[in-house]
Amino acid sequence: MILEKFKNLSVSTQTTIVSQFGYPVAELVDDYFIYLLYQYSDFYVEIKCLRSNYNFNSIHPFSAKSCYLDIYLNEIDISKCMS
Numbered sequence: 001m002i003l004e005k006f007k008n009l010s011v012s013t014q015t016t017i018v019s020q021f022g023y024p025v026a027e028l029v030d031d032y033f034i035y036l037l038y039q040y041s042d043f044y045v046e047i048k049c050l051r052s053n054y055n056f057n058s059i060h061p062f063s064a065k066s067c068y069l070d071i072y073l074n075e076i077d078i079s080k081c082m083s
Helices: 003-007 011-021 067-072
Strands: 023-029 033-040 043-050 056-063
Touching (some): 003 043, 023 067, 056 067
Antiparallel strands (some): 043 056
């Protein structure tokens, strides 16, 4: 699936696709939110949840070329790819 087509899907459909077929890549946590990064197809999807109860807050799909990926680079574990 291409990124633009994915963005045109409903939020419910996007989250279902990512939860079933996305590959978890990284997780970031701040005082209020947990940010879960998944790779799906040739792009990434960030799911933002409330830290207190894991309730869904938002979804943000973006290109692998996006500078948005930079905030996750230190959290991505590639060791599984090396063995």
